[in-house]
Amino acid sequence: MNVEEQVSTYYNMLLKRNAGEPEFHQAVAEVLDSLKIVLKKDPHYADYGLIQRLCEPERQLIFRVPWVDDQGVVQVNRGFRVQFNSALGPYKGGLRFHPSVNLGIIKFLGFEQIFKNSLTGLPIGGGKGGSDFDPKGKSDAEIMRFCQSFMTELQRHIGEYRDVPAGDIGVGGREIGYLFGQYRRLANQHESGVLTGKGLTWGGSLVRTEATGYGLVYLTKEMLKSHGETFEGAKVIVSGSGNVAIYAMEKVQELGATVIAFSDSSGWVETPNGVDVEKLKEIKEVRRERVTSYVSEVEGATFHAEGSIWSLPCDVALPCATQNELDGEAARLLADNGCRFVAEGANMPSTPEAIEVFRERKIHFAPGKAANAGGVATSALEMQQNASRDSWSFEYTDDRLHKIMANIFKTIEATAAEYGHDGDYVIGANIAGFKKVADAMLAQGVI
Incomplete structure (x- = not known):
């Protein structure tokens, strides 16, 4: 055969x-x-x-998460943790709280995480978890009760040498705090290394909040440099307006580009003069409001409930919202309007058809398993600080992140060339991520 x-x-x-x-x-x-x-x-x-x-997870966990809402009604959600591969180190990957979560989505995310974590060069395996719980519209007390119930079961299966979850969609600093508090209560010890994305006063790392967005831009910067270009004067579209998108926008504009559009699930905002990132942080992170609030408060921005964010002429596109948001039609719109570089800030936001369009139209494309690895890389740096009871400066940690992302790009570029597909960063990322894990698995026997 x-x-x-x-x-x-x-x-x-x-x-x-x-x-x-x-x-x-x-x-x-x-x-x-x-x-x-x-x-x-x-x-x-x-x-x-x-x-x-x-391709077969080492372990798949599904569990019931009962909690009581503010009206005293018992609600029941479903929790998941897929511990996919531990050949390189403890399982590492985020928790996602969103109504779309099911076993298939968690398995896709966990599978991607294996290769992403491998590419960082750090000793971490691949896993993912979450729940179909929706934090939107819930009170802080309801979110706390849910997180405590979720962790009451999850704590049996995690630990700093076994499985180290972090945040993802719907799981930010507030949720990590509630999860860690319940773990600490049940474990009867302050085991900082069991979760990453923690608050700075109780074991967290500087740069972790910014890491995925900053890392995306650092890798994209290397991709631009490889083709003789820079962010200076570039027009950039960033889909999404969550943590990854916000800090990608911040770093892109620091490097001299203009973010001309961003979005959320209600629609997209055109910003021809760039984004007021501090105002967007206030709206999304403090007030937890929709992007329509940005339009009402910032002059020159316009909201679009219809049409496509990808229809604007741009140089660089950074999809940072969710899986399969950028399809073949959107990819053709980008190509027709002069886009030359695409890098994924979300997990698998481009469909297979979109990726084929990028190849056909000679758009340089960096897949999420490479481009958005900055978050998990900095989580691993947080684990290092926890293990040594140390705390690094913002500048030192950011420099480590920058070097990791630059090295990822060099690795996937060199691997693509080695296997006869120069410039195909999808092939480069898949093969480079695979070989490190595969070599470890073969060395450790059939387990």
Whole structure:
């Protein structure tokens, strides 16, 4: 059986065993497509059921999360933790609280996390978790009670040498605080290394809040430099207005670009003169309001409930909202309007069709497993500080982040060239991330 047949046979088996999980299927298909090149060149990676083991989580946890709302009514949500691969270190990956969360989404995120964490060069494995709980519209007391119930079960399965969760969509500093407080109460000890994204006074790290957005821009800066360009004077579209998007906008504008649009689930805001990032932080992080509030308070900004944010002429696009937000039609709009660089701040925001359009139209594209690795990289730096009972300066930590992201870009660029696909950063990221994990798995035996 040749490599094409091997991969096809395994993928068809995976579809049957994981029915109804399209996001997971999509994530695996993209990686397997890249790995065909590796298996042809280095056939030993097909030994010992390596690919099958890589695509099967080591552990999948689903649990009930009961909590009482402010009206005294019992609510029941579902919690998840997928501990996907620990060959390189303890499972590491965020918790997502959003009504769309299901096992398939958590598995797709956990699978992506394996390669993302590998690319950082730090000793962390891949995992992901969350719940279909929706924090929007809930009081602080309701969120606290939910987080305490969620952690009461999750605490059985995590620890600084086992599994270290962090935040994701719907899980920010407030939620991490409630989760950590309950863990500390149950464990009867201050085990700082069990969660990352903590507050600065109780084990957190400087730069962690900014890390995913800043890291995205640092990698994009390296991609621009590789093609003889800079952010100076560039027009940039950033989808989303959460943590990743806000700090990407901040760093992009520090580097001399203009952010001409951003969005949330209600629509998008055109900002031809750039974004007032401090005002946006106040609206989104303090007041927790929609982007329509920004338009009413900042002159020159216009809100659009219809149409596409990707229709504006730009040089760089940074999708930072959610999976599959940028489809083939949007990719063609970007290409038609002069966009030359796309880097993913969210997890898998570009559909397979969009990625093909980027390839066909010669748009330089950095996938999320490389471009948004700054968050988990800085989480690992937080773990280092917790382990040594130390606290690093903002400048030192930011410099470490910058070097990690620059090294990720150099690695994926060199790997793509080594395997005959110069400039294809998807292939470069998939292969580079895979080989480090695969070598560790083969060295450790069939487990």
